[in-house]
Structure formats: C-alpha cells, structure tokens
Amino acid sequence: MPQNSGSSPNFVPLTTMSKLMCPHGGSVQIAAARLRPIPPRQGSIVTENDSFNVCGCGFAPAGPSPCLRVVWLASNSDLQVDGQNTLNYTSIGQCVTQHGIVQGPVIIVAES
Numbered sequence: 207m208p209q210n211s212g213s214s215p216n217f218v219p220l221t222t223m224s225k226l227m228c229p230h231g232g233s234v235q236i237a238a239a240r241l242r243p244i245p246p247r248q249g250s251i252v253t254e255n256d257s258f259n260v261c262g263c264g265f266a267p268a269g270p271s272p273c274l275r276v277v278w279l280a281s282n283s284d285l286q287v288d289g290q291n292t293l294n295y296t297s298i299g300q301c302v303t304q305h306g307i308v309q310g311p312v313i314i315v316a317e318s
C-alpha cells in the first residue's frame with residue numbers, strides 16, 4: 207500500500223508534461239493509460255499506475271545497469287482519477303532496473 211504523503215493542496219498534480227529524471231541523468235518518459243486533460247495546464251494528469259519509463263540512464267558501476275522505470279512508494283490518495291492515486295512534488299518514487307533492482311530516487315525537476 208502506498209503511503210499518503212502528498213495530500214497538500216499546495217502541490218499541483220504531475221502530468222505527462224512534468225519533467226522527471228533518474229539520479230544518473232536519464233529522463234523519464236511519461237505516458238498516461240488514458241487521456242485526462244486538466245486545462246489550462248498542458249498534458250494529461252497521471253496516476254501512480256501510468257507508465258514512467260527511464261531513457262538514457264548512464265548508471266554503470268560494473269557494466270551497464272540502466273534505470274528502466276519508476277516505481278512509486280508514496281502518492282496522493284486525496285486526489286484520485288480513475289480510482290487511482292495521483293502524484294505531485296512530494297510523491298516518492300524509485301528508479302529500478304529491468305530486474306526490479308532499486309537504483310535511487312526519481313527526481314521531480316518540474317511539475318509543468
């Protein structure tokens with residue numbers, strides 16, 4: 207069960223336009239399972255169960271070991287869409303390899 211640590215209304219929900227990075231310089235490509243526009247903002251609001259794929263991670267402590275995707279540990283249960291928790295600046299996610307090995311926290315660069 208994800209913890210609820212992002213309940214502050216001061217934080218806007220993340221969207222497909224938000225900028226996220228892994229700790230090793232990889233960028234996170236966000237894709238929503240369903241379009242959920244939230245004008246006047248651009249993009250679609252996303253939930254913890256949407257796709258967060260890491261691209262361009264250079265982590266290679268003993269050979270290439272790139273981050274592949276983001277797993278969310280804490281999300282915002284106070285704002286749900288399609289019955290799923292949304293995310294915001296206070297949400298906590300971990301970047302994992304294709305084998306599910308945790309490599310560090312995702313960095314939320316911009317909510318957009």
Ligand SMILES: [Zn+2]
Nearest residue numbers: 228230263273
């Ligand atoms: Zn990485």
